[in-house]
Amino acid sequence: MKLHRYGRAAAILSVASLALVACGEANNPGGENANGGDGENGGETSEVQGTLSGGGSSAQEAAMTAWTNGFTSVAPEAQVNYASVGSGSGREGFLGGEYDFAGSDAAMDDGEWEQSQEVCGPDGAFHIPSYISPIAAAYNVEGIDGTLNLDADTLARIFTGDITSWDDEAIAEHNPDLDLPDTPITVVHRADDSGTTENFTEYLEAAAPDVWEWEADGAWPAEVSSESAQQTSGVVDLTTSTDGAITYADASQIGGLDSVAVQVGEEYVEYSPEAAAQAVASSSPVEGQAPNNMAVELDRETEESGAYPIVLVAYNIFCNEYPEQETVDLVKAFGEYVVSEDGQSTAESAAGNAPMSDELRDQALEALDQISAAE
Structure with missing residues (x-):
């Protein structure tokens, strides 16, 4: 519903x-x-x-x-x-x-x-x-360096709290070459009403409709329990200081955090201005x-090659x-x-x-x- x-x-x-x-x-x-x-x-x-x-x-x-x-x-x-x-x-x-x-x-x-x-x-x-600007799904996990590959359903399951550990089989399936730690996942979301939240949840709603049950909104769903912080700087700071944390933020402001490459069609696409451009075509x-x-x-459900749809x-x-x-x-x-x-x-x-x-x-x-x- x-x-x-x-x-x-x-x-x-x-x-x-x-x-x-x-x-x-x-x-x-x-x-x-x-x-x-x-x-x-x-x-x-x-x-x-x-x-x-x-x-x-x-x-x-x-x-x-x-x-x-x-x-x-x-x-x-x-x-x-x-x-x-x-x-x-x-x-x-x-x-x-x-x-x-x-x-x-x-x-x-x-x-x-x-x-x-x-x-x-x-x-x-x-x-x-x-x-x-692309929105990055940005994370801080000791033992995982660089880009992590995920599809929309797995990303949505992480943010709903269904997946609770970084060595979960669903994450490992997309990253067979990584030795994933059993670090607990801490989801960090915006506490304030945010256009970034609305854009991110619109992507989850469109690309993972069987997992994400809420319509796009500037406020994070109250039913999804997770950590929160005010504004972009707040969620980035909290994620940076918390081993195992993941958040979403304007890609230009994630600092030293690593980020997710999103599966689009048969490939995994990292964020970039050019990849974001493909998604708005x-x-x-x-x-x-x-x-x-x-x-x-x-169009959040694009399968165009090279497109990064979380924009x-x-x-x-x-x-x-x-x-x-x-x-x-x-x-x-x-x-x-x-x-x-x-x-x-x-x-x-x-x-x-x-x-x-x-x-x-x-x-x-x-x-x-x-x-x-x-x-």
Whole structure:
């Protein structure tokens, strides 16, 4: 029986969208900008002023820090404050008027979007995909070094607590060349409402439906007893300090932990930006929300060679309508910086994301251009 439901995770369009390409004219450092002029070294500066407040995904934290610092360098009179509170809390704060924008690793569901019309005008809020990143099933087991091979059912049985020891026959079947220890398994999950949890449980639901009995949710199922910690840094720290522990986290933030190669078709696929790209190639747009919405749904059951299906997309969620023109100008300028070549390259260096394509950047700029001030 399916027990929980809290929206669906989503991802951007295609493998092509992951190539690093030249920035669109609106963000060309050598070009012209209605908001500013030439800065040092021929780069643009923006004349926007004020402070934006955002909150949400802790998986986005490294990229967001890079973006907020980079934005200040091109908009010296502007500041962006971001609270790494988790995707669910970020969306909640955004819908409650606490934040000007939210960072989320899962798209708003239809109920949340309808709620956004109360604070964002008749077209509500919309999503801009900022980067995609694989989610690693990361572990710390003395005696196992490097990559461990697992299929979806075995991974799901570990996270449900059905498999309790690292030398279990189901694990050994996929790793015949390893001498597995009898170390007890400690599952570590996110304690906070998390887009990473929603993406990970959506994969388990789709790829191991006979084992994982719960629908995708930002909250870990209460029926599955395991250890927990707050935010990405918390689960990584707890796993790192616990022999026999396994967790799930944005792959860019697992530090020295080892990770699982997931069986896809007849092969085992390790995480990488390129492998994550293969998994989003068959995604489809989310219907029924804002006209300029850019959220799409992932194919978690892909058997495409080289695809790594445990993927999250980090979105920035903005209003289509803000009360003041000053906020509109700030939001547009920040959003344009995030999707610019410089913004994407900066985040790639900081967080290991796969930058967006020229085509996707153009779509994002068109979506951002529709933001307006309330009349």
